[in-house]
Amino acid sequence: MGSKNLKAFAVYSEGSLPELADKEAFEAAVRDALDELLNEPFVKDEMIPYGTPSFFDAMNSLGLVPAYNWQRTTTDFDSTLGYKNYHEKLEVSVDRCYNCPIGCGRYTRIPEGKYAGLEGGGPEYETLAAFGQKLGLRDLYAVTAAGHIANKYGLDTIGTGQIIATAMEWYEKGLIDQEFTDGLDLTWGNAEAIITLVERIGKREGKFATLLGEGSLRAAETVGGDAVKYVMHVKGMEMAADGVRASKSEALSHMVSPRGADHLRPYGPTIDCFAYQNDEFGVLETKDPFKEEDKAWVKPFEELSMATNLLGTCLFASITLAIRGRTWARLLSAATGLKYEYQDLFKAAERVLNIERLFNMREGFSRKDDYLPERFSTEPAPDGPGKGQVVQQDVLLDEIYAVKGWSSDGIPTVEKLAELGLEEYIPLVLTHTGEKTA
Numbered sequence: 001m002g003s004k005n006l007k008a009f010a011v012y013s014e015g016s017l018p019e020l021a022d023k024e025a026f027e028a029a030v031r032d033a034l035d036e037l038l039n040e041p042f043v044k045d046e047m048i049p050y051g052t053p054s055f056f057d058a059m060n061s062l063g064l065v066p067a068y069n070w071q072r073t074t075t076d077f078d079s080t081l082g083y084k085n086y087h088e089k090l091e092v093s094v095d096r097c098y099n100c101p102i103g104c105g106r107y108t109r110i111p112e113g114k115y116a117g118l119e120g121g122g123p124e125y126e127t128l129a130a131f132g133q134k135l136g137l138r139d140l141y142a143v144t145a146a147g148h149i150a151n152k153y154g155l156d157t158i159g160t161g162q163i164i165a166t167a168m169e170w171y172e173k174g175l176i177d178q179e180f181t182d183g184l185d186l187t188w189g190n191a192e193a194i195i196t197l198v199e200r201i202g203k204r205e206g207k208f209a210t211l212l213g214e215g216s217l218r219a220a221e222t223v224g225g226d227a228v229k230y231v232m233h234v235k236g237m238e239m240a241a242d243g244v245r246a247s248k249s250e251a252l253s254h255m256v257s258p259r260g261a262d263h264l265r266p267y268g269p270t271i272d273c274f275a276y277q278n279d280e281f282g283v284l285e286t287k288d289p290f291k292e293e294d295k296a297w298v299k300p301f302e303e304l305s306m307a308t309n310l311l312g313t314c315l316f317a318s319i320t321l322a323i324r325g326r327t328w329a330r331l332l333s334a335a336t337g338l339k340y341e342y343q344d345l346f347k348a349a350e351r352v353l354n355i356e357r358l359f360n361m362r363e364g365f366s367r368k369d370d371y372l373p374e375r376f377s378t379e380p381a382p383d384g385p386g387k388g389q390v391v392q393q394d395v396l397l398d399e400i401y402a403v404k405g406w407s408s409d410g411i412p413t414v415e416k417l418a419e420l421g422l423e424e425y426i427p428l429v430l431t432h433t434g435e436k437t438a
């Protein structure tokens with residue numbers, strides 16, 4: 001889109017909305033969905049009053065927020081970047097998608113100091129972590145300013161923050177110097193350099209910022225040496241700020257996500273860190289976040305998240321496990337007049353997840369691309385609740401491939417495709433694996 005100077009699509013219809021098949025049943029299901037949503041403790045006590053910034057403190061308490069380009073985890077950033085300081089120091093109003101009863105977003109204005117008057121959407125949780133804790137930056141106003149500037153240029157704050165975090169570690173390790181950075185001192189927490197760099201990336205100004213604008217994996221090739229070791233990505237996508245050493249389920253969902261380190265997939269810590277249970281996933285006991293084995297429930301959680309996407313609804317309603325699969329099925333049944341159970345939704349989602357996998361397979365992706373950066377296997381978390389933890393990535397992959405009905409190379413088996421009614425893709429798989437078509 002960027003190369004075509006295309007900023008956005010807008011679509012509207014002059015037709016009328018389709019009629020609900022059973023209006024009464026639909027409205028009853030909406031009431032129940034709202035009841036589930038608004039009475040879910042995390043939604044009620046954290047998300048509605050404090051928005052996504054409330055995640056910062058909650059996740060830090062479990063060792064889930066990365067610091068210093070994922071070298072560390074929990075630090076004392078809560079006092080400055082946590083939700084209390086956020087709501088006290090910034091001028092804040094609620095920002096919500098149309099008709100949303102939660103309103104997880106925040107619109108802020110910086111009231112004083114060097115960046116006074118800058119305003120815009122966020123910073124949301126991911127931006128606080130990306131421009132704050134990941135970069136060793138404790139100045140809330142500077143973090144907010146970096147977020148607003150990134151938004152002004154249409155930059156993804158997660159990716160931009162992660163790219164700068166990588167560059168800061170290159171600087172720390174002596175792989176790049178001030179001559180390479182066009183004069184910027186990329187010492188951790190240097191607010192001025194961070195903000196200047198965001199501006200420059202947005203404008204593609206200077207050699208260094210232009211290089212970073214290509215993404216950290218491509219930039220690492222130019223930096224050379226062992227630069228790639230410090231690029232925190234999966235399948236080329238920069239990692240968001242969802243801890244992986246302290247939640248092995250989160251590690252796994254990043255690893256097998258078809259888009260790479262994608263934070264818009266299931267949020268495993270809901271179950272293995274925040275101790276939620278869910279009978280639809282077969283999770284009826286507290287799960288251990290550090291244990292690689294026993295993560296089979298990530299599969300149905302992935303399917304619930306995908307089902308939410310297929311329904312065009314907000315992922316927060318499912319990753320908080322607020323609205324149940326059963327309720328989504330009731331809503332869809334009442335709207336369409338077709339009978340759905342939650343298992344049908346999960347099955348539809350599984351079909352999509354398998355087709356995504358086949359797409360990647362066709363484009364050359366395989367098990368080798370399902371790994372987190374080496375750091376997470378070889379460098380134990382030095383601090384926080386996950387102290388000492390590394391991720392045993394092969395254990396996670398072997399287990400989830402088996403549960404998904406994929407081969408040990410991560411390719412959907414013929415039996416799985418037949419079970420899902422995806423027989424048309426069987427020749428593609430057989431060609432890929434070198435087997436003969438029956």
Ligand code: SF4
Nearest residue numbers: 096097100103104314
């Ligand atoms: S629809 Fe989702 S993303 Fe939008 S305000 Fe509501 S909870 Fe937040």
